[in-house]
Amino acid sequence: MTGPGAPFGVPIVGNDWSAVPAVPARTVSVVVAHYAQQAELDRTLAALARQTHPRQLLEVVVADDGSPTPPTVPPGVRVVRQEDRGFRLAAVRNLGARHATGDVVCFLDADTAPEPEYVARIAALPSAAPDVLAVGRRRHADLRGVPMRTPIERAGPEHALPEPQWLADAYARSGDLLDADARSYRFAIGAVLACSRWLLDDVGGFDETFDAYGGEDWEWAARAWRRGAALAHVPDAIAWHDGPDWAGRDAEERARRKDEETLRLVDAVGGPGLAPSALLSARADVVVVLERSPSVAAALVCVDRMLALLPTARVVVPAGIAGAFAADPRVLAAAPEHRATVTLAHPIVLGDAGAARLLDAVATIGDADVARIALGDAIVVAAPRAAARDRRWGRPTGWRVEREPLADVRRVPEHPDLEAHLGGWSRA
Numbered sequence: 001m002t003g004p005g006a007p008f009g010v011p012i013v014g015n016d017w018s019a020v021p022a023v024p025a026r027t028v029s030v031v032v033a034h035y036a037q038q039a040e041l042d043r044t045l046a047a048l049a050r051q052t053h054p055r056q057l058l059e060v061v062v063a064d065d066g067s068p069t070p071p072t073v074p075p076g077v078r079v080v081r082q083e084d085r086g087f088r089l090a091a092v093r094n095l096g097a098r099h100a101t102g103d104v105v106c107f108l109d110a111d112t113a114p115e116p117e118y119v120a121r122i123a124a125l126p127s128a129a130p131d132v133l134a135v136g137r138r139r140h141a142d143l144r145g146v147p148m149r150t151p152i153e154r155a156g157p158e159h160a161l162p163e164p165q166w167l168a169d170a171y172a173r174s175g176d177l178l179d180a181d182a183r184s185y186r187f188a189i190g191a192v193l194a195c196s197r198w199l200l201d202d203v204g205g206f207d208e209t210f211d212a213y214g215g216e217d218w219e220w221a222a223r224a225w226r227r228g229a230a231l232a233h234v235p236d237a238i239a240w241h242d243g244p245d246w247a248g249r250d251a252e253e254r255a256r257r258k259d260e261e262t263l264r265l266v267d268a269v270g271g272p273g274l275a276p277s278a279l280l281s282a283r284a285d286v287v288v289v290l291e292r293s294p295s296v297a298a299a300l301v302c303v304d305r306m307l308a309l310l311p312t313a314r315v316v317v318p319a320g321i322a323g324a325f326a327a328d329p330r331v332l333a334a335a336p337e338h339r340a341t342v343t344l345a346h347p348i349v350l351g352d353a354g355a356a357r358l359l360d361a362v363a364t365i366g367d368a369d370v371a372r373i374a375l376g377d378a379i380v381v382a383a384p385r386a387a388a389r390d391r392r393w394g395r396p397t398g399w400r401v402e403r404e405p406l407a408d409v410r411r412v413p414e415h416p417d418l419e420a421h422l423g424g425w426s427r428a
Contacts, residue, residue, distance in 0.1 A: 013398035014369030029100030034110035063096030090206035122237035130196035136237035156240035176233035181367040190217030228389030294414035302347035347412035354408030371399030376406035
């Protein structure tokens with residue numbers, strides 16, 4: 001979705017949602033993913049019936065992944081179903097979202113029961129700042145044998161299981177994701193996510209090629225980040241998962257399934273934390289754009305040096321010389337979606353200090369509120385996520401531009417002595 005501005009709320013700068021003002025409650029659709037968990041669903045729906053969010057502004061959609069017996073729900077709760085073709089959590093969440101009508105869409109799983117303030121708290125940030133993707137706090141409890149009529153805010157603490165420490169530590173280090181970066185998608189838990197309808201329509205739904213347990217939430221959060229979403233953890237939006245965390249399950253099975261999930265994510269997400277050191281994955285992280293070159297030889301020297309520095313990058317060269325690079329699949333005619341852009345005004349080579357500064361800029365661009373870093377007069381490092389947010393709002397949204405000199409850089413001449421470069425006895 002594009003247009004002159006969001007239907008509600010205000011843009012934020014970078015990832016800084018800390019000063020977003022409170023706004024009146026908006027309509028919220030809770031999409032509950034379900035498969036053959038009637039007892040757990042009953043508990044979750046009972047908890048949703050007790051929410052403090054205004055009842056007239058709340059709808060509940062149960063999205064059923066082809067359960068052998070259709071779920072039974074109370075009056076006023078909608079059920080949408082898809083046929084059973086195996087595990088299709090991504091697809092069933094998308095199905096529920098297509099039938100949701102709220103300004104904010106909140107995703108829950110059938111075995112994750114929210115405390116009474118959950119919806120009001122997790123929907124507050126996306127209601128005020130529609131670029132925010134909010135993640136609640138999923139706690140764990142052994143609820144076997146606990147009567148459904150027991151309020152979840154009492155049953156959960158009384159039967160609590162350990163929380164995943166790695167997740168709690170990550171939220172603490174990042175100030176509840178206020179200091180999020182390009183790796184922070186790993187802290188977005190699909191069972192407790194909420195975002196504006198506006199952001200969801202722009203980013204698109206979950207990737208339905210994820211047809212096994214895990215990974216679809218990380219891919220979606222990473223894609224949202226690349227397209228200008230901000231991440232926020234809402235620690236007082238608590239929902240209780242019936243059963244242990246993934247880390248509490250069989251170790252061998254956990255390791256096998258985690259490796260399978262990671263292999264899918266390498267090609268779907270790539271980038272920091274999921275990119276091989278030298279192997280290419282399907283997902284581009286950095287794209288180098290050489291705007292012009294006086295000769296094929298000058299471009300070859302520049303591109304060769306850039307790919308030595310950034311071996312998994314993709315490079316876009318001027319159309320007239322692209323044929324000289326046809327043997328290298330990293331050199332493309334157009335840029336794919338990516339995290340960081342390095343634009344070169346003309347062919348250059350960098351010394352050690354210049355290369356280190358470029359790598360630092362590439363690693364951090366877009367993580368805070370910096371959209372572009374101009375290094376000297378020939379290099380610009382930019383974050384496509386900043387451009388994506390500006391596009392959604394139809395105007396600049398406050399990202400900063402930094403400029404600094406770069407001494408350790410040399411322009412490649414039109415005739416650079418290609419033989420010397422390839423032979424290793426020339427630095428230009």
